[in-house]
Amino acid sequence: MIIKEMSERVGLSADTLRYYERIGVIPAVPRTEYGVRTYSEVHLEWIESILKLKASGMTLEMIIEYVRLANIGDTTIEARKNLLEEERERISEKIFALKQRQSMIDLKIKDYYEDLLPKTTAMIKKMNAAFNE
Structure with a gap:
């Protein structure tokens, strides 16, 4: 073809x-x-x-x-398998890092109204006050 x-x-x-x-x-x-x-x-x-x-x-x-x-050839079979295992390890590390990030965002969502929203609102008020002086 x-x-x-x-x-x-x-x-x-x-x-x-x-x-x-x-x-x-x-x-x-x-x-x-x-x-x-x-x-x-x-x-x-x-x-x-x-x-x-x-x-x-x-x-x-x-x-x-x-x-x-x-x-x-066949003398590299283990080396080829090792490449795949290295890729699996790299992916596992990424998954771990993503799970940590997910846990952090889950906390931010859980405490949004009690923590992040009031802090964000306060920071915006402070910035606006500082720029309007």
């Missing part, structure tokens, strides 16, 4: 497909004598796998490293 067909199948622009090929996220795509890229089903499977890694939150740099390791 040509780049337009692949683009439609995977939901990526032709520019993105060319970029992914250039940076090594997807393997080189053979071309016709006129320079037209001809994608195979293997390319489709590869791109779909890459999109799943991307959807998991992995950065392009991590995906490039994963692909590089995969191309080396």
Whole structure:
């Protein structure tokens, strides 16, 4: 299939497909004598796998490293798994930080009328008084 067909199948622009090929996220795509890229089903499977890694939150740099390791072969199986585990840890840290932020906002909501609203109102009155002097 040509780049337009692949683009439609995977939901990526032709520019993105060319970029992914250039940076090594997807393997080189053979071309016709006129320079037209001809994608195979293997390319489709590869791109779909890459999109799943991307959807998991992995950065392009991590995906490039994963692909590089995969191309080396079976000696990198543990290193590839480690990349995934590192991503899981990074996500866990983000979730923890978000839960802390959620707890803080929950407290602000709970005490809104007794705490935040009176403080905000008082600060606005003080600022207005200071600017109107």
